[in-house]
Amino acid sequence: MYNKGLIVSGLVIFVLLVTFPIWFNGLDAGPLPKPELPPNGTKECVAPAAEMRAKHMQLLNEWRDDVIRNSNREKIVVAGVEYGKGLQLACMECHSNKEKFCDSCHDYAAVQPTCWECHITPTEAAKKEAQ
C-alpha cells in the first residue's frame, strides 16, 4: 500500500474527530432526566408509562386529528376521571409543570417541539395573571 502511514494516521484522526462527543464526555451520556410526577398525585395516565414515553407524540397527533378533522371530542376516562382530548385539556391537567416534566426530556434529547407556541402552559398563564 502506498502512503500507508499517511492514510492510517488520517483515518485515526477522522474517527477521533467524529466520535468527539462520545469520548469527550467520558463515555457517559450524562445524568438521565427525571421528569416530575404529577404534582396533584394522579397515578394513572391515559396509557402505561412506557407507551407514553415512546409514543406520546403519535397519541397527540391522533387526538389533534380526531378533534379538529373528525369532530370526535369523545372524553377519555382514566380511573374515573374524564379528560378532553388535548394538550391543555388532558396532559397539563396533571403534568402541570411543563418545565419540570416536558422540558426535562426534550432538553436532554435536544428536541424542540412547537406545541407551546400556541398551547398555553400553566406557567405562561400565571405570568399573564401577574401582569
Place this chain on the structure above:
Amino acid sequence: MDKKRRKFLKMAGATVLAGISAPTIVKLSSNHAVAASGGDHAAPAAAHGEADAHHGEEQSSGVQLGMVIDMRKFYDDELLLDKAIAACHKVHNVPDIPERKSEIKWIWKTGYHNAFPDHSHNLRSQTIENSPFPVLCNHCENPSCVKACPTKATFKHEKNGIVSMDYHRCIGCRFCMAACPYGARSFNWQDPRPFIKEYNLQFPTRGRGVVEKCNFCSERLALGLEPACVEACKGSGAIVFGDLNDPHSEVREVLNKEFTIQRKPAAGTRPSVFYIV
C-alpha cells in the same frame, strides 16, 4: 459475421416496433372496455350536468350550521354587539392589536356599505348608515378559501358544514385571505400573546405566521353550548343559530318568515350567515 448482423438488425427493429405500439394497443383495448359499459356511465353524467346547471340554488345535504343576525335588535342596543364581540374574543384568546394592519378579527364591526356592497345605494336610511354591522366568517357552503388552501389546513367539516382551520398545518401562505370575499381571515404577523389580556385555558392561542378566523365555536358546540356570540345576545333574539338544512329548525323558521340578505351573494360562495336589515 454478416449473417449475424442481419439477424441483429431484424430483432432490434421488431423490438422497437413492439415497444412503440404496445401503449397504443393497451389504450385501444381499455377504450373498448369503457365503451362496453358506457350504458351505465351515461346516466350519472347527465345528472352531473343537471346539478351544474342549478349551481346557484342547490342546497347541500346533511347539517349546514348557519345563523341569522337580526339587525333590528342591534340598532336599538348599541352595547349588545360589543358584548358579543368581547365574548367571542375572550373564549378564543383573540388578541387585541391596536394597529389596524395587523389586527386579528373573528367577529367585528363594519359599515353597511362595506358589509353589503351589492346592496348599497346612495339614499340609505340614517339608521343603516350610522349603525355598525357585525361581520364574521360566513361558513360558506361553497367556500373559496378551502379551494385556495395548498395544505388543506382549512377545510369544510362534513358533519356540520363549519369551515374549520387546522392551525398545526397552516403554513401562512395567505392564499385563503386573498380568496375570501369577506375579509374574514386575519394573519398573525407577530406573536399574538402579548396582546391577549386574559387567557382562556380551555383553548389555545395562535402562533406567529398562521391565519386565523371564526370557527363557529366548534369546541363549544361539542359541549352542547351555543356559540359565544349567540350566548352573549341571549334573550334579545339578535342572533339565531342552527341547522340551515333542517326545515323545522329555528333558523329556518326565521328565514321563512323574514326577508334576509347575505353578504356578496354574487361571489357564489353561498354564505351561511344571513342578515335581517
